[in-house]
Amino acid sequence: MSLIWTQEQIIALAPDTSSALNAQVLAVRSLWLSLGYNEQAIWGECQGSGSNPYRTQIDLTELAFKCNCPSHKTPCKHAIGLFLLFADQKDAFTEKTLPQKISLDIPKDKPDTKKVVDTVAQAKRAQMRYNKVTAGMQDLELWLRDLVRQGLAVALGQPYSFWDTAAARLVDAQASGVARMLRQIASIPHSGIGWEERLLTQLGRVYLLISGFKRLETFPAEMQADIRTQIGWTQNQEELLTSSGVRDRWLILGQRITEEDKLRSQFNWLWGEQSQQPALILNFAYGSQPLDTTLIPGTSIDAELVFFESAYPLRSLIKIHHNPADPVDKMPGFGSIQHMMTAYAKALAQNPWIEQFPVALQAVMPVFNDGNCRAVRDADGYMLSTTGLSSQQTWQLLALSGGHAVGIFGEWNGDRFLPLSVYAENVFVTLEKL
Known part of the structure; x- marks a missing residue:
């Protein structure tokens, strides 16, 4: 059975304050025709202001959310208003059959039709790419040794x-993942x-990747998958969706969007309530293409999630949706920073190329200094240095915590913690919206 959505939880879904x-x-009931x-x-x-009403569906x-109003925000004000009205006056929603005119066909991802594959040509292309990557990694090793031999001061x-220039050569060698690292x-x-x-830490990660690739066949399949993924190979998502997954109530705890060369990347962080397993769902959009808006x-x-092959599985795909969505009613995760660091060390031991580690802390206190949030501190006095918060997000975090411990979810990169969302007073708020 779905949980009851409160007014506060619904308002928290709005993309900004004005919405x-x-x-x-x-x-208000009087503004809705049906x-x-x-x-x-x-x-x-x-x-609305026009002659034709806006048709809204959740x-x-x-x-x-779907609405035929001209707003580009998701969810728009009409969708949030409809949701608020439903939470407050459910008896006013008398229709039980969705009218044809209001069926807005909210799009859902569908697997592409399978194509006939020329396995011989595919194997030939795979071998050619492997040869190019091998040459590129050998060239990178010489470049890296020369850099370290001269001393890190030269890099300054x-x-x-x-x-x-070095990254461009790796792109030509079809090792785009390593190029991104450089x-x-x-x-x-x-x-x-x-x-x-x-610098030495990151160069060490690159060199570890080079060494791993040279001995690729000696590692277990999961570690081979991590090395190949880090270099730039992709895993077949159609094949992945045919495998069995993990069904759980997946709490959507954080979202971050980055943009590089007109390519937007959406990082959606989930946490399994029963499995206590984190999951990352990546979505991409180029130029003006819309990003997925269903993971709020x-x-x-x-849902049932299937995970990409890895020694420490994080990235995943949604295979099957089961029951309707519910609001998050608690912050899961680690009870202390020390426990989090222990889990982080174990994760790195399995996959040393983890760039962002999902961290859900149940009760930490933000530490402010000179108008900035410098760290979060747990009850034992351990602290994580923070980064990436705007002044507006900092003040929002201060208002939500009020000098008390709150639940915080974010990303840890081994050096700094980036808060993405807060759970306080039984309300979940994302800091990305301001």
């Missing part, structure tokens, strides 16, 4: 082109105090 305020204005619901959906027609199975005086390293020599240690932080899904 939340406008939605509350729309949560209202209905069943086990799968809520729908209604809202009278898919309760995956908590997806190198322009960005020094790193970008481009990320380029900024470290100019990152301030402690740059030498950070602060909600949960009853």
Whole structure:
């Protein structure tokens, strides 16, 4: 049975403050020409400024929103207003059959039709790529040895082109993953105090990858998959969806969006309530293409997830949605920072190339100094240094904590903690919205 959505939990779904305020204005019965619901959906027609009403639908199975209003926000004010009205006046939703005119066909991912594969040509292409990657990694090893032989101080005086040229050669060698690692390293020599240690750590990860690739066949299949993925090989998602997965109530705890060369990457972090297993669902969009909007932080899904092959599985795909979404009603995860660091060490022992480690802390107190959140501290006095918060997000975190311990979810990169969401006073709030 689904949990009851509170007004606070629904408002927390709004993409920004103005949408939340406008939605509350729309949560009035007289503004809606028709209202209905069943086990799968809520729908209604809202009278706007034009002659035709706006048709709004909420898919309760995956908590997806659809409205034919001109707003580009998801969910829009009409969807949040409809949800608020449903939570407050459920008896007003008298229709039980979704009208044809309001069936908005919320899109869901469908597997592509399988194509006939030329296995001989495929094997030939695979061998050609392997040869190119091998040559590229050998060239990288010589470049890396030369850099370290000269001393890290030399890296401080190198322009960005020094790193970008080496990365470009790896792209030509079809090792795009390693190229991305080099481009990320380029900024470290100019990152301030402690740059030498950070640079050496990241160069060490690159060299470990080179060494692992040279002995690829000697490792277990899961470790081979990690090495190949880090270099730039992809796993077949169609084949992955045919394997058995993990069914759980998956709490959607955080979301982060990055953009590079017009490619937007959406990181969705989930946490299995029973399995206590973290999961990462990655979505991509190029240019003006829309990103997936069905995974909303602060909600949960009853679903079966399949994980990409890895010694420490994180990335996953949703194979099957089962029951309607519920709001997150607690912060799972670690009871202390010490326990989190122990889990992080074990994860690195299995996959040393983990870049972002999902961290759900049940009760920590933000530490503020000079108007910034510098760290989070647990009851034992252990602290994690924080990074990446804007001034507006910092003030939001201060208001939510109020000097008390709160649940916080975020990403740990081995050096800094990036808070993404907060659970306080039985309400889940994402810091990414402000």
